[in-house]
Amino acid sequence: MAIRQGLLALLSRGPRYGYQLRAEFEESTGATWPLNIGQVYTTLARLERDGLVAPGEQDDQGRVVYAITEAGRAETERWFATPVAQTDRPRDELVIKLAMAVTAGTGVRPIIQAQRTATMGTLQRLTRARRASAEDPAQRLVLDSMIFQAEAEQRWLDHCEAVLAASPQTQERQA
Template identity: 55%
Template sequence: MSVRQSLLAILDQGPCYGYQLRAEFDRRTGSTWPLNVGQIYNTLERLERDGLVERGDADEQGHVYWRITGEGSREVSVWLASPVTRGQATRDELAIKLAVAATLPGVDVAAVVQAQRSASLRQLQNLNRAKYAGDDGTPEELAWSLVVDSMIFSAEAEVRWLDHVEQRLAAHPQHALELELSTDRPKRGRPAKARS
């Protein structure tokens, strides 16, 4: 999730100070991605360094308003027009955990899958309850429900994937998947110190 581009897009609507940006971000995402104010100000300083925003003067209450530059507005347009590219490499903690667990001797992988399925189903139930708790038709509600819908679809996909993992594992006896530590030594690594 790009905090940088999201803050720029909000600033494209008009000047804001840090806490105001945080509140606007929360309004537009249903507070599903909490940002701390320090993160906002660090991002603003980087955006300023890159020439995408300018720091204004402080008002009577001491709020420093930030405004977007022309270059910043162009970056927002490019961001909104560009699709999100999913990474090629798998950095999914659950996928890595199950891949490693499936190859470790003595690990009950079915129990690992079942524990995750239970947690994923609980999360899915909580998301569905939250989604149907209220719909007042406001723009904030729509923005929040879009984020929650994405989380629901992800949770549903995770449960389907866990079903798939369970089927794949059932097709192999557990001992056939186990990998002992390799006796082959990697070509790279820290060389042994010479003893004197």
């Protein structure tokens, strides 16, 4: 899971406490993937259990600072060196929705149009965010990736319309 490895990567820069890790994770991703602080501390507890981080003493404000262990550094290096397989990514709900709509004989065009409108709005929001964060390369990479995904989704929706328009099965259902 990327949150686990992301926290390890941040800890490889030096010891941190939970709120620092949350803030740095969100800053690095342009706040596109907000983390719940409970998720951060749960992940830190698992990393500690697995010997990948070690807690330090509490500071005067009661915060525990965590440090990466040698096993954690090795895990981080392994993560950076391993390509992400397409099968490691979650299922695409939009693909499933359209496939089920076609199978069920539901009107697919309104679904495609609603998605196209939503994706265009997302693309506009991401483009504005990218302009605002042009100085931070980590944020820029995250936002560029999301922009490219939104653009690809728009192209795929165009493709879906073309395939459905050419399909005799879909034409029969619409008649």
